[in-house]
Amino acid sequence: MSVRFGVLALLEAKPDKGGDLGRFLEKGRALAVAEAGTVTWYAFKVGETTYGIFDTFEDEDSRQAHLDGEIPKALASVAPDLLASDPDIRTVEIVAVK
Numbered sequence: 001m002s003v004r005f006g007v008l009a010l011l012e013a014k015p016d017k018g019g020d021l022g023r024f025l026e027k028g029r030a031l032a033v034a035e036a037g038t039v040t041w042y043a044f045k046v047g048e049t050t051y052g053i054f055d056t057f058e059d060e061d062s063r064q065a066h067l068d069g070e071i072p073k074a075l076a077s078v079a080p081d082l083l084a085s086d087p088d089i090r091t092v093e094i095v096a097v098k
Contacts, residue, residue: 003039003056003094005063010088011075013049017082021051024078028053031070037062049084056094063091 013021025043032041032055040056053071057063066072075087 003058003097005057005060006092006094007053007055007057007063007066008090008092009053010046011051011053012084013051013082014084015049017084018045018049018051021049021082024074024082025051025053028071028074031074035062035066035069035071037065056097067091 011021022045028043029041032038035041037057037059038055039058039062040054042054044052044054046052055063055066057066079087
């Protein structure tokens, strides 16, 4: 398995919505499991209102399928209620993996 592509998304919850965002991300795991091309999917908490998602893929087609898939759609549907600002979504190139 050689992961070469990734997506890093940083999310800032509205005040008092951090817990709700965390629960939303926990539920998002099921959507990630259903994606054949997603090698790894992590949801993480940085602070009380700051969360993130990091995914890895073996090829660009799988990464693009993810970006066009159900997780971004689900996030867009809850963003007005949960997020203080637009998600900071970055595509990344993996340079080393253990």
